[in-house]
Amino acid sequence: MTRIRLPGLAPLMLVLVIAIVGLLIVMPLGVVFAVAVSKGLSAYLAAFQDPDAQSAIWLTLQVAAISVPLNAVFGLAAAWAIAKFEFRGKSALMALIDLPFSMSPVVSGLVWVLLFGAQGWFGTWLEDHDIKVIFSTTGIVLATVTVTLPFVARELIPLMQDQGSDEEAAAVTLGAGGFTIFRKITLPNVKWALLYGVLLCNARAMGEFGAVSVVSGKIRGLTNTLPLHIEALYNDYDFVGAFSVASLLAGLGLVTLILKTVLEWRFSSELSVARRR
Amino acid sequence: MPADAEGQALEIRGLSKSFGRFPALNDVSFAAADKEFLALLGPSGSGKTTLLRVLAGLEQPDAGEVRFRGEDYLAIPARRRRAGMVFQHYALFRHMTVAQNIGFGLKVRPRAERPSRDEIRRRVGELLSLVQLDGLDKRFPAQLSGGQRQRVALARALAIEPRMLLLDEPFGALDAQVRRDLRRWLRELHDRADVTTVFVTHDQEEALDIADRVAILKDGKLIQLGRPQELYDDPASAFVYEFLGAACRLPGMVEAGRLRIGDWTTAAPPGAPSGEVSVYFRPDEVGFGPDGLAAQVRTVSARGPDLRVTCVAEGERLELLARGALPDGVTAGGVARFVPARFQIYPRTA
Numbered sequence: 001m002t003r004i005r006l007p008g009l010a011p012l013m014l015v016l017v018i019a020i021v022g023l024l025i026v027m028p029l030g031v032v033f034a035v036a037v038s039k040g041l042s043a044y045l046a047a048f049q050d051p052d053a054q055s056a057i058w059l060t061l062q063v064a065a066i067s068v069p070l071n072a073v074f075g076l077a078a079a080w081a082i083a084k085f086e087f088r089g090k091s092a093l094m095a096l097i098d099l100p101f102s103m104s105p106v107v108s109g110l111v112w113v114l115l116f117g118a119q120g121w122f123g124t125w126l127e128d129h130d131i132k133v134i135f136s137t138t139g140i141v142l143a144t145v146t147v148t149l150p151f152v153a154r155e156l157i158p159l160m161q162d163q164g165s166d167e168e169a170a171a172v173t174l175g176a177g178g179f180t181i182f183r184k185i186t187l188p189n190v191k192w193a194l195l196y197g198v199l200l201c202n203a204r205a206m207g208e209f210g211a212v213s214v215v216s217g218k219i220r221g222l223t224n225t226l227p228l229h230i231e232a233l234y235n236d237y238d239f240v241g242a243f244s245v246a247s248l249l250a251g252l253g254l255v256t257l258i259l260k261t262v263l264e265w266r267f268s269s270e271l272s273v274a275r276r277r
Numbered sequence: 278m279p280a281d282a283e284g285q286a287l288e289i290r291g292l293s294k295s296f297g298r299f300p301a302l303n304d305v306s307f308a309a310a311d312k313e314f315l316a317l318l319g320p321s322g323s324g325k326t327t328l329l330r331v332l333a334g335l336e337q338p339d340a341g342e343v344r345f346r347g348e349d350y351l352a353i354p355a356r357r358r359r360a361g362m363v364f365q366h367y368a369l370f371r372h373m374t375v376a377q378n379i380g381f382g383l384k385v386r387p388r389a390e391r392p393s394r395d396e397i398r399r400r401v402g403e404l405l406s407l408v409q410l411d412g413l414d415k416r417f418p419a420q421l422s423g424g425q426r427q428r429v430a431l432a433r434a435l436a437i438e439p440r441m442l443l444l445d446e447p448f449g450a451l452d453a454q455v456r457r458d459l460r461r462w463l464r465e466l467h468d469r470a471d472v473t474t475v476f477v478t479h480d481q482e483e484a485l486d487i488a489d490r491v492a493i494l495k496d497g498k499l500i501q502l503g504r505p506q507e508l509y510d511d512p513a514s515a516f517v518y519e520f521l522g523a524a525c526r527l528p529g530m531v532e533a534g535r536l537r538i539g540d541w542t543t544a545a546p547p548g549a550p551s552g553e554v555s556v557y558f559r560p561d562e563v564g565f566g567p568d569g570l571a572a573q574v575r576t577v578s579a580r581g582p583d584l585r586v587t588c589v590a591e592g593e594r595l596e597l598l599a600r601g602a603l604p605d606g607v608t609a610g611g612v613a614r615f616v617p618a619r620f621q622i623y624p625r626t627a
């Protein structure tokens with residue numbers, strides 16, 4: 001790595017950037033924890049004793065436990081198809097996978113209401129068959145999957161494209177079948193990138209607000225996820241409660257950051273995101 | 278293994294393959310004997326790698342037939358062909374050790390045919406010594422040199438006791454000295470194994486040095502197939518002549534059984550085309566003397582034991598090689614006369 005000495009303006013820019021990061025990222029994070037414990041540790045812990053809070057934690061874990069594996073499977077399948085095969089409309093497919101990143105999450109939630117809501121296209125049919133999608137865990141999972149769709153695929157596609165399919169071809173000539181090749185060649189070659197994608201996907205799945213708020217109906221103790229529960233507490237002027245629960249999400253963010261950094265540091269050659277730097 | 282009626286183990290008939298509009302193989306037919314070492318030689322884009330991948334089962338041809346040891350080879354899926362392939366960039370399994378790489382083909386066999394764990398370990402050990410990599414079994418591919426990786430790839434291909442060994446520019450990424458050593462070693466390995474080898478290269482010297490026969494491809498077509506000496510002595514076209522080594526070309530004229538280049542004439546060989554022709558000869562197969570083709574000498578310089586004479590004859594710039602002393606007067610700025618000892622005549626094109 002070559003280092004160049006910073007010319008005149010650079011130290012000034014550096015100071016500016018550090019100030020902005022401090023003001024917009026470090027300080028709010030500190031405020032979250034500070035307000036959370038401002039009324040003492042017992043008040044902090046009490047926020048988690050609330051049955052609504054526990055229900056929100058449980059629901060959030062459930063939603064993540066369903067949508068993250070779904071996304072991992074989808075991401076692997078999409079990346080595999082895109083990286084290892086030639087077909088028409090490949091670039092269109094890649095652009096579509098990226099769409100949730102550029103679209104407001106509210107839209108991702110609204111489409112499901114439009115389809116499955118009481119006034120939606122399939123609303124009457126669902127009601128007749130007593131199936132609840134909107135205002136239920138199913139709807140929250142659908143919205144979460146939509147919003148987090150690109151995470152795993154985007155991490156895997158460049159890596160798998162880079163690796164090519166020579167190793168798979170070699171495995172075929174050595175007598176391996178399709179499933180063996182996937183299990184012993186393809187998957188081990190992308191395992192750290194997959195974990196990296198899953199990690200980011202999980203953080204987003206647990207923290208998603210916009211799309212989930214549209215479909216959940218915000219029924220306390222029933223369809224409120226952690227971010228929605230925090231909003232509800234805040235609207236009730238229960239600041240300590242709101243910030244206490246928020247500290248949980250902030251902690252998740254920090255843990256994700258640490259794990260992500262460890263992965264980038266330890267397995268940089270096996271991650272496409274780190275390689276692009 | 279019984280060879281079929283014509284006594285050939287590998288028979289390829291009318292093989293064609295296109296990628297979109299690009300014809301990679303165009304009606305290629307040839308046959309090879311059992312245990313033959315065949316080189317596919319051609320410039321990039323000539324279809325040689327596609328042909329190899331068709332033999333491996335990694336590509337399906339659009340048309341044509343491949344028979345090997347009496348079987349319809351195209352009907353056999355790639356994983357059951359027992360065609361050991363060495364890829365251009367080795368394609369070693371990066372997350373497996375050397376030993377795991379070599380043992381892979383044995384380990385993925387159906388349970389009934391799979392050797393025991395100890396047997397696999399023993400075979401891997403044997404292959405490691407065969408490719409002279411003893412002690413490196415626990416290394417990962419990233420920890421090996423290019424030549425070592427190449428040998429791991431070869432050992433991995435040999436582990437399945439292949440009936441056909443397919444090598445795609447296996448020495449392409451190695452330096453010249455390592456290439457020469459590995460070449461002889463590979464040939465010895467082939468001679469000891471019960472295997473028909475097809476070897477792809479764009480290096481004519483390598484092909485002529487190692488193979489029993491060389492197939493020259495261009496634009497997806499088979500141009501010429503023959504033993505190295507046959508090809509060198511009697512190239513079928515100007516393309517083959519130029520591809521097989523350094524070539525000098527001069528315009529000439531064949532009339533009434535005589536070949537004329539400038540003011541020099543000689544008897545035209547039987548079967549030579551008539552009219553305007555291109556005359557090809559090797560730069561080191563010329564004799565300098567008082568008679569022959571006149572050339573304006575530009576420079577004379579030493580090149581190892583030879584002298585390199587840069588000159589212009591019939592408007593063409595030539596670089597000739599002379600062994601030993603030159604006749605008097607052959608110096609920069611003078612006029613030299615030389616006679617090509619052997620030459621080939623092809624109809625003149627464009």
